[in-house]
Amino acid sequence: MKATVDKDSCIGCGVCVQICDAVFEMDGDVARAKVEPVPAEAEAACREAAEACPVEAISIAE
Ligand code: F3S
Numbered sequence: 226m227k228a229t230v231d232k233d234s235c236i237g238c239g240v241c242v243q244i245c246d247a248v249f250e251m252d253g254d255v256a257r258a259k260v261e262p263v264p265a266e267a268e269a270a271c272r273e274a275a276e277a278c279p280v281e282a283i284s285i286a287e
Pocket residue numbers: 230234235236237238239240241242255256274277278279280281282283
């Protein structure tokens with residue numbers, strides 16, 4: 226599984242980092258996925274973060 230943050234959509238709210246800091250981190254004003262693939266134990270939180278993003282900037286690829 227791979228997570229991608231669309232930097233053009235991200236508004237830097239940081240919710241994804243709060244929910245899943247195993248995968249997401251802030252990179253300046255926007256978030257980025259710092260690991261690929263997403264570790265198995267972080268997949269559930271990663272999906273939760275994607276759903277919680279207010280601007281749907283996170284894509285998940287299986
Ligand atoms: Fe950006 Fe969404 Fe995360 S706005 S900081 S990708 S929750």
